[in-house]
Amino acid sequence: MEIGDIDCGIRMIHEDTVDSVKRQMPKKEISGWLADFFKLFGDPSRISILWALSKAEMCVCDLCALLGMKQSAVSHQLKILKHSRIVKNRRDGKVIYYTLDDDHIEGVLKLGMRHILEEKP
Amino acid sequence: MEIGDIDCGIRMIHEDTVDSVKRQMPKKEISGWLADFFKLFGDPSRISILWALSKAEMCVCDLCALLGMKQSAVSHQLKILKHSRIVKNRRDGKVIYYTLDDDHIEGVLKLGMRHILEEKP
DNA sequence: TTATCATATGATCATTTATTAATATGAAAA
DNA sequence: TTTTCATATTAATAAATGATCATATGATAA
Structure with a gap:
């Protein structure tokens, strides 16, 4: 339970989790395509x-x-x-x-x- | 190629196809749920x-x-x-x-x- | 050519939707 | 109890979207 940096105006509580998930996230462009597809x-x-x-x-x-x-x-x-x-x-x-x-x-x-x-x- | 009835203001060209597909269509309520899900x-x-x-x-x-x-x-x-x-x-x-x-x-x-x-x- | 038919397009309108700012809730710490 | 923190909610706004009307296109038939 570490308190991480601020990026969006609020605290990040679980920095390790966020870091780990961040590495597994698709690029924004791809999320956009995905959303467009499902739309x-x-x-x-x-x-x-x-x-x-x-x-x-x-x-x-x-x-x-x-x-x-x-x-x-x-x-x-x-x-x-x-x-x-x-x-x-x-x-x-x-x-x-x-x-x-x-x-x-x-x-x-x-x-x-x-x-x-x-x-x- | 039969010319069928009018329902939406325009002709239906392939009545047999329309009838056949109609029998395989989900109910409107279900299509709505599906759309809501994908939304x-x-x-x-x-x-x-x-x-x-x-x-x-x-x-x-x-x-x-x-x-x-x-x-x-x-x-x-x-x-x-x-x-x-x-x-x-x-x-x-x-x-x-x-x-x-x-x-x-x-x-x-x-x-x-x-x-x-x-x-x- | 002109008329007709199937489909496409453009503009408009009403509705939905995502975001934001401000505020409220509700749990723990002081 | 009072304060602080994490989250939820409300209201307002801007943008996206689907349907409709009117019209255009493009192909065939007369």
């Missing part, structure tokens, strides 16, 4: 879109019908997901089909789902 | 706090020192995490120690990290 899953609309795309390739208007969302709203979310390279699309005439573009996405969804189902009985 | 990981401060706690039990002021955050900010985030039963605490005199309160959390962090490290070379 993609932090909205019910995007969760539904991703879940749906994990089941089938779908076009925008099918997603609208499936989820009861405005076309514009779906398009905006798809743009975010595409920009994060979590989703990709292909054009066939006027129709644009979306699919998941990353092997990890379904795993993340399922891991989260497992947690939810255990937490809320 | 916890969608902020750099919380990511750092959770990562730190996955390495050691820590008190509030140690977290402040480690992360360079104001005590108030740390406390706010810990409150959110505790309320979501992702983190728990114990009191020892004036000091309150926090730990992860869920086996899944570290797994989620690591899965996300794996994704990040593959994406950003």
Whole structure:
């Protein structure tokens, strides 16, 4: 129990613990990327879109019908997901089909789902 | 390629796909819980706090020192995490120690990290 | 070409959220 | 009891975000 230096306006009580953990922390840039990644899953609309795309390739208007969302709203979310390279699309005439573009996405969804189902009985 | 009913103001092109996926969709309530769960990981401060706690039990002021955050900010985030039963605490005199309160959390962090490290070379 | 359809984009608005400063609580030390 | 220290809480503010409306793009069909 040593009293360490001040960095953020308050005392540090366990300097050894802080030092040890500090060595195991990711760089700030990485934490930011991680948070940005999880933020993609932090909205019910995007969760539904991703879940749906994990089941089938779908076009925008099918997603609208499936989820009861405005076309514009779906398009905006798809743009975010595409920009994060979590989703990709292909054009066939006027129709644009979306699919998941990353092997990890379904795993993340399922891991989260497992947690939810255990937490809320 | 059938043209289906209208629900959200636009046409549904692939009715069979939509029907099939609809049967595999989680209920809205569940999508909401999922999003709320991932939202916890969608902020750099919380990511750092959770990562730190996955390495050691820590008190509030140690977290402040480690992360360079104001005590108030740390406390706010810990409150959110505790309320979501992702983190728990114990009191020892004036000091309150926090730990992860869920086996899944570290797994989620690591899965996300794996994704990040593959994406950003 | 013009009209139509599927999708994308831009601007705006309302809501949520993270941080801060100030203050309160609650336990130990003096 | 009074003071000090660790943490929590409240209120205010600024920034981020998701939905919507209106409009634009881009491809096919007439």
